[in-house]
Amino acid sequence: LKTIARKKDLKGKKILITAGSTQEKIDPVRYITNHSTGKMGYALAKIAMQRGAKVTLVSGKTSLSDVNFVDKIDVTSAKDMFEEVKKLEPSQDIIIKAAAVADFRPKNPKDEKIKKKNSSNVIELEKTDDILQYLGQNKKANQFLCGFSMETENMIENSKAKLERKNADLIVANNLKTKGAGFGTDTNVVTFITKDATKELEIMSKEEVANEILNEILSKIDK
Numbered sequence: 001l002k003t004i005a006r007k008k009d010l011k012g013k014k015i016l017i018t019a020g021s022t023q024e025k026i027d028p029v030r031y032i033t034n035h036s037t038g039k040m041g042y043a044l045a046k047i048a049m050q051r052g053a054k055v056t057l058v059s060g061k062t063s064l065s066d067v068n069f070v071d072k073i074d075v076t077s078a079k080d081m082f083e084e085v086k087k088l089e090p091s092q093d094i095i096i097k098a099a100a101v102a103d104f105r106p107k108n109p110k111d112e113k114i115k116k117k118n119s120s121n122v123i124e125l126e127k128t129d130d131i132l133q134y135l136g137q138n139k140k141a142n143q144f145l146c147g148f149s150m151e152t153e154n155m156i157e158n159s160k161a162k163l164e165r166k167n168a169d170l171i172v173a174n175n176l177k178t179k180g181a182g183f184g185t186d187t188n189v190v191t192f193i194t195k196d197a198t199k200e201l202e203i204m205s206k207e208e209v210a211n212e213i214l215n216e217i218l219s220k221i222d223k
């Protein structure tokens with residue numbers, strides 16, 4: 001019933017959402033990843049769809065089921081995600097980067113399983129591309145860019161720096177150490193950071209957070 005009841009205030013808007021974690025190959029058996037479950041990104045995709053948007057979801061690894069009426073593209077690594085996002089971004093009105101993208105990947109992933117005998121205990125890493133930063137540098141006219149920021153300390157200060165560095169219009173910040181926030185939970189505690197304001201929200205479900213994020217974005221682009 002909620003679905004029908006939602007105001008279709010995003011009708012006509014094309015929204016690209018990234019969600020979940022990326023996996024960076026070490027060898028055919030192992031990879032580097034993080035604790036992201038994709039819940040926040042999938043909630044955003046669902047609510048944006050219910051509010052009438054045309055949603056494309058670029059999803060890293062999650063165990064969540066598909067969201068009805070949302071185009072989903074599955075990716076594995078940060079590089080795969082970057083390639084898909086680059087293809088899709090020019091036509092989007094709103095881009096929301098909820099994915100937890102790996103910052104580093106193994107420099108020389110192996111085709112054969114690494115054996116403990118005769119192998120070093122060091123994996124050399126290289127930086128991945130910062131997708132949000134790329135989007136900020138290539139932002140189209142009237143395109144709205146929303147990033148996330150996960151911190152364990154100095155959340156506001158670090159997130160403000162990300163807003164600027166990545167040329168984003170909104171950063172949704174959360175502190176991993178706050179109860180009810182972060183990975184795997186059904187709730188989140190977030191702070192909206194824009195150029196001219198910092199707004200702290202109460203604890204609420206990820207779907208409610210998604211609604212609030214979309215309200216915030218609409219209030220900024222409808223001006």
Ligand code: CTP
Pocket residue numbers: 078097098099100101102103128129130131132133146147148149150151162
């Ligand atoms: N992000 C991205 N590509 C990367 C790394 C991060 O697009 N290679 C995006 C994330 O999707 C998120 C935002 O950048 O929207 C912030 O991610 P976060 O990990 O909090 O910040 P980083 O800039 O990676 O800095 P750090 O991890 O050092 O805090």
Ligand code: CA
Pocket residue numbers: 101102103
């Ligand atoms: Ca990071």
